[in-house]
Amino acid sequence: MEPGVVVYNYMDTFFCCMVEKDKWCEEMISEHMLVYLCSGEMELIAPEKKYHLKKGDAFFVKRNHLVRKIKQPSKSGEPFKGLFLQLKMPFLKRMLSEHQITVPLVSNPMTAKSTYVLLEKHPFLNGLFSSLEQYFGAQQYPSKELMESKLAEAVFTLLQLKPDLGQVLFDFAEPWKINLEEFMNKNYKCDLSVEEFAHYTGRSLSSFKKDFSQLFHLTPSRWIIKRRLEEAKCMMDKLGRKPADVYLEVGFKNLSHFSTAFKKEYGYPPSAIPVSAV
Known part of the structure; x- marks a missing residue:
């Protein structure tokens, strides 16, 4: 707590x-x-x-x-x-x-x-x-x-x-399939499991993974991490934000996991980005 x-x-x-x-x-x-x-x-x-x-x-x-x-x-x-x-x-x-x-x-x-x-x-x-x-x-x-x-x-x-x-x-109907791309781009920062993402887009887990692969050509977990890192990099590059100020905002739970994922994706740690607005 x-x-x-x-x-x-x-x-x-x-x-x-x-x-x-x-x-x-x-x-x-x-x-x-x-x-x-x-x-x-x-x-x-x-x-x-x-x-x-x-x-x-x-x-x-x-x-x-x-x-x-x-x-x-x-x-x-x-x-x-x-x-x-x-x-x-x-x-x-x-x-x-x-x-x-x-x-x-x-x-x-x-x-x-x-x-x-x-x-x-x-x-x-x-x-x-x-x-x-x-x-x-x-x-x-x-x-x-x-x-x-x-x-x-x-x-x-x-x-x-x-x-x-x-x-x-008293409307007990299950949600219809909603626009997957729009929903994911709005909610990729949320702390949800793949199963929960499937539910909230009106899909079974297998249907969600199939639709996701056809749309994004990545697994849901990989796409979410990549999208969060892109957002974090943009905030640091263009706004001069510090890694410690952005990792929670884009959906990572701790700074260490964020830094490791960032270095794996871009080849250098987030701390290498100058902390100053362009």
């Missing part, structure tokens, strides 16, 4: 995250998620716009999306604290069947195309997350049965506050 960051995880469904200073996060969300800010602030970076959220704000994140966010203390110095509730597909399928929920036939175009759906402040949301927050304060997790009742409460709250989310919550 990073210094200044505390994460509690219950059943891989309910998370509480506390951050003392600004933290950049980038991750793929494989299940729908409901998020609530107990304190601090958050920047959400979406393709369509950037959102700035504060204490008491709540939002919904659709599954199978890359989420980029900056968690940060408030202007007064109050640390970030957020609650994250995953709404997994098997649970939603049971909800739909057991409660015979009616899904609207007509969807809202804005809701359908947005990665994030901001929710208006409402006592129902405040009450739901206030009760969940107290479990962490008491250092006592809810039982599985109680957790399931809270998940159901979250679903019914979403449907009451924003009925058009029904078509999103």
